[in-house]
Amino acid sequence: MTPNQSPNLSFSTAEYEARIAKTRAAMQAKEIDVLIVTDPANMAWLTGYEGWSFYVHQAVILGPDGPPIWWGRAMDALGAKRTVFMGHDHIHGYDDSYVQNPEKHPMEDLSMLLAQHGWHSKNIGLELDNYYFTAAAYLSLVETLPLARVINANGLVNWQRSVKSETEITYLRRAAKIVEKMHKTIRERAEPGVRKNDLVADIYHAGITGADGHWGDYPSIVPLAPSGADATAPHLTWDDSPLEKGEATFFEIAGVHRRYHAPQSRTLFLGEPPAKYRKAENAVLEAVSAGMAQAKPGNFCEDIANAFNATLNRLGFEKDSRAGYSIGLSYPPDWGERTFSLRKGDRTVLEPGMVFHFMPALWLDDGGIEITEPVLITKTGAENLCNTPAELAVKL
Secondary structure (H helix, E strand, C coil): CCCCCCCCCCCCHHHHHHHHHHHHHHHHHCCCCEEEECCHHHHHHHHCCCCCCCCCCCEEEECCCCCCEEEEEHHHHHHHHHHCCCCHHHEEEECHHHCCCCCCCHHHHHHHHHHHCCCCCCEEEECCCCCCCCHHHHHHHHHHCCCCEEEECCCHHHHHCCECCHHHHHHHHHHHHHHHHHHHHHHHHCCCCCEHHHHHHHHHHHHHHCECCECCCCCCCCCECCEHHHHHCCCCCCCCCECCCCCEEEEEEEEEECCEEEEEEEEEEECCCCHHHHHHHHHHHHHHHHHHHCCCCCCEHHHHHHHHHHHHHHCCCCCCCCCEEEECECCCCCCEEEEEECCCCCCCECCCCEEEEECCCEECCCCEECCCEEEEECCCCEEECCCCCCCCEEEC
16 A cells, blocks of 8 residues: 555554554454445544535444554545545445435445455444434345344444544644633623524634634534533524523534534623522532542542532532533534543543543523533643633622
């Protein structure tokens, strides 16, 4: 193979090769001969592929040896040539007649490609529970690969991504600076009467122009910015309604650089916050402090959640959802890595280089309060990647 000399690679060839070796070891442990990777974040992590092509069927195929193969729509193979570390001989594009055609399925072409490599009767790993692999794709592969043994490989690559390299941490630090700038923009621009969509436009502008000379990428989740009663729900977006005095709005947003996400939430109150908001703010900050004290190598994910929830409960509040999750490289519709969670029962051991979104949100009877952080596990403890003020943002 002649390596691709693309100027668009975010990492060295050596780093991609180390990732592949790590993934193959995990494949061997599950008796997988050939891995078909359809999650675009996992495809990017293994090969460098970047493009908005995940609305059609595509994959990275990792066989028993040699470089991976990029497989996808023929027109997107041109993008693969511009972004992957492999040579062009490891890029395969299927004919456009397979695209959204009820008479044939792209997985038929993938099956033929596997047969050409002698892999049609191997143990084949599939990511069976991700956003990009459909029931029709599964049925097509099972029908066209009758000699293969299908093994569920969901999350296999995701878990190899849990501990970040130094370059990945550099990208996350840049993303953290971008989200700091985005929250600063919110504090500066938000006033009673400002239309929500205009403020979100300012947030996008701040995020995409970037910070400290580093450009901003698009986020996997759009800004979540509900106000008042809408903020009793966690995942509402925005409309053209004006910000109002006496209302809280939480902003769950992420700075992004080279697909690496640093999500962070803050709550803005226009006017003097009621006592119950101040009480909730104090409870969250104290509970976060208790959780952060447990965020260190060797502890379990549940240690953070248990300390957080115990403190929160003692102060009169409850949170019935997880308190955080792994973050890093991601594509829509989610910026989480879908591996470990900060919740009771998760016995994942914390290691230096892990990064998570500490998400201690509370939804009250008339609004919500979110004060969240992207956190890096270090050799001795944990580090907040952002310096955004942690308290409620109040504008009188």
